[in-house]
Amino acid sequence: MRQPEPKSTAAVSPEDLPGPGVAVRRLRHPGRWISGGIVLLLLAFIGRAFAVGQIQWAVVGQFLTAEVIIVGFGWTLLISACALVLGVALGFAFGIMRLSENPILRFAAWLYVWIFRGTPVLLQLLIWFNIALVFPRLYIPGLVDERMVDVVTPFVAAVLGLGVNEGSYLTEVVRGGIGSVDRGQKEAAHTLGMTSGQTMRRIILPQTLRLILPVLGNSAIGMLKFSSLAATIAMGEMLNAAQRIYFINGAVIELLFVCAVWYLAGTTVLSIGQYYLERHFGRDAATATSERRWFKGWTRRPVVEGEA
Amino acid sequence: MSLAVKAVGIRKCFGSHEVLKGLDLEVTHGEVLCILGPSGSGKSTFLRCINHLETPNGGYVWVDGAIMGYALSRGALQELPVKQLRAQQSQLGMVFQHFNLFAHRTVLGNVIEGPMVVRGLSRAKAEARAMDLLEQVGMAAKAASYPSQLSGGQKQRVAIARALAMEPRVMLFDEPTSALDPELVGEVLEVMRALARGGTTMIVVTHEIRFAREVADRVVVMIDGEIREMGAPGAVLSNPADPRVRSFLSRVLA
Ligand SMILES: Nc1ncnc2c1ncn2[C@@H]1O[C@H](COP(=O)(O)OP(=O)(O)OP(=O)(O)O)[C@@H](O)[C@H]1O
Numbered sequence: 001m002r003q004p005e006p007k008s009t010a011a012v013s014p015e016d017l018p019g020p021g022v023a024v025r026r027l028r029h030p031g032r033w034i035s036g037g038i039v040l041l042l043l044a045f046i047g048r049a050f051a052v053g054q055i056q057w058a059v060v061g062q063f064l065t066a067e068v069i070i071v072g073f074g075w076t077l078l079i080s081a082c083a084l085v086l087g088v089a090l091g092f093a094f095g096i097m098r099l100s101e102n103p104i105l106r107f108a109a110w111l112y113v114w115i116f117r118g119t120p121v122l123l124q125l126l127i128w129f130n131i132a133l134v135f136p137r138l139y140i141p142g143l144v145d146e147r148m149v150d151v152v153t154p155f156v157a158a159v160l161g162l163g164v165n166e167g168s169y170l171t172e173v174v175r176g177g178i179g180s181v182d183r184g185q186k187e188a189a190h191t192l193g194m195t196s197g198q199t200m201r202r203i204i205l206p207q208t209l210r211l212i213l214p215v216l217g218n219s220a221i222g223m224l225k226f227s228s229l230a231a232t233i234a235m236g237e238m239l240n241a242a243q244r245i246y247f248i249n250g251a252v253i254e255l256l257f258v259c260a261v262w263y264l265a266g267t268t269v270l271s272i273g274q275y276y277l278e279r280h281f282g283r284d285a286a287t288a289t290s291e292r293r294w295f296k297g298w299t300r301r302p303v304v305e306g307e308a
Numbered sequence: 309m310s311l312a313v314k315a316v317g318i319r320k321c322f323g324s325h326e327v328l329k330g331l332d333l334e335v336t337h338g339e340v341l342c343i344l345g346p347s348g349s350g351k352s353t354f355l356r357c358i359n360h361l362e363t364p365n366g367g368y369v370w371v372d373g374a375i376m377g378y379a380l381s382r383g384a385l386q387e388l389p390v391k392q393l394r395a396q397q398s399q400l401g402m403v404f405q406h407f408n409l410f411a412h413r414t415v416l417g418n419v420i421e422g423p424m425v426v427r428g429l430s431r432a433k434a435e436a437r438a439m440d441l442l443e444q445v446g447m448a449a450k451a452a453s454y455p456s457q458l459s460g461g462q463k464q465r466v467a468i469a470r471a472l473a474m475e476p477r478v479m480l481f482d483e484p485t486s487a488l489d490p491e492l493v494g495e496v497l498e499v500m501r502a503l504a505r506g507g508t509t510m511i512v513v514t515h516e517i518r519f520a521r522e523v524a525d526r527v528v529v530m531i532d533g534e535i536r537e538m539g540a541p542g543a544v545l546s547n548p549a550d551p552r553v554r555s556f557l558s559r560v561l562a
Pocket residue numbers: 322327345346347348349350351352353354
């Protein structure tokens with residue numbers, strides 16, 4: 001019952017052990033070369049298809065820096081920034097309420113998340129835009145008394161729609177972040193005599209902020225893209241501007257590509273910014289995020305902790 | 309000696325589970341009291357009731373002239389607003405088993421937090437005092453480090469300095485060395501010995517029988533939410549009257 005000797009084997013008897021200077025032959029990975037080659041071929045094929053397709057690249061180049069587009073991109077950035085600030089503010093406010101001792105505050109925060117996370121953001125944009133149908137006048141005694149259509153301009157509707165929606169996601173993120181700061185630190189703060197407010201502001205929230213920073217980065221990137229939805233409510237941001245141009249000159253794909261270039265540029269810059277921000281804030285918190293390269297994280301969708 | 313802490317009839321329930329069954333305890337100024345007892349006997353809960361991290365379901369704690377969490381008005385205990393309770397709590401220093409250092413603050417930042425935020429000290433004053441305390445616990449060289457960069461023993465010494473920074477009337481320790489590797493226990497006990505020598509009033513929940521024997525003025529043995537034995541360490545540890553205390557001690561001394 002002799003079995004044929006294998007050419008190489010993992011079993012080595014002590015007498016056969018080589019010296020310390022023994023040569024090492026690394027494994028070869030022919031599979032990697034083959035799969036890499038296939039993907040390169042595919043990329044080349046797609047690239048060629050676009051190069052010879054029905055696209056006038058000259059028009060793309062021409063409109064890339066057209067004033068209307070640049071101004072539109074400016075609006076895109078402004079909407080995104082305002083909506084993000086609003087979303088973060090709402091996220092923290094409702095996230096803290098969500099953990100309140102007061103059941104009514106808890107319920108209100110739950111209701112907010114339930115409604116605004118449970119309906120499409122495009123629908124919310126349209127509702128904000130048409131809010132004047134429900135409330136013709138905005139009247140706060142001593143402060144404002146105006147027609148709603150004058151107050152809720154397309155810009156205001158876009159910021160409200162995107163910001164309030166984002167806030168409902170961030171509420172859950174903030175709640176998860178606060179929950180993950182261990183209870184012992186809160187108790188330690190109390191034994192030092194710090195009030196709940198001081199403990200929240202000085203101990204819990206700074207650590208929460210650090211924990212949710214990666215999510216905020218993703219929010220910013222997502223917001224830049226979702227702001228294109230505002231095109232549907234006649235807000236003159238970049239996509240809307242592009243549409244108005246191609247309705248006239250018919251260069252549909254060319255102008256959409258112009259938008260794509262600008263959006264990509266924006267999200268790339270944000271991704272790089274996120275990488276450095278995380279690295280800066282990751283200093284001591286022993287988070288592994290600082291090890292991660294910015295481009296590895298940039299396609300992630302927002303992670304929502306806690307209940308779905 | 310004058311009275312520093314007096315606990316009267318402390319009861320605590322979690323749901324239907326009565327964890328503390330009416331505890332009475334007196335601690336005088338400068339005294340070191342060690343609380344021993346098997347796991348689950350309610351030692352931590354008792355300590356947390358003393359500084360109102362847990363609100364007792366019955367009884368009250370008097371600390372140096374005031375009842376914790378209450379004002380005495382017309383023969384009844386009137387619950388105090390949280391802000392006043394916090395002010396009372398700041399007079400009791402607490403050291404936890406798991407250190408509970410503020411992870412986003414440096415060692416120095418941990419120690420100055422209370423004095424600056426609660427006492428309103430200027431940063432310069434708070435830092436000067438904090439450095440003295442860190443010197444005292446042998447951690448001055450690490451003032452700029454973050455907690456995640458410290459060993460367990462170092463963390464606990466910082467936690468002690470942080471509690472001392474509030475100049476508490478009484479220091480409470482909840483198993484300060486239980487989460488430490490054996491070789492790090494000594495450095496923390498050494499700091500506590502120095503505090504005891506300096507006349508700090510201390511209530512220490514511990515499993516370190518040797519520490520209790522050497523440092524404690526009195527020892528309390530808790531079993532099932534009751535104080536079963538109380539007295540000088542020599543008497544309690546070598547000659548307990550209660551049979552359950554005897555069997556507990558024979559297990560931990562073995
Ligand atoms: N927050 C809580 N909710 C419910 N039960 C609790 C709570 N805290 C403590 N208990 C229960 O109270 C009892 C006493 O707990 P405690 O932590 O005071 O014991 P201990 O003597 O400190 O034990 P150990 O030596 O293990 O620390 C245990 O049965 C525990 O399960």
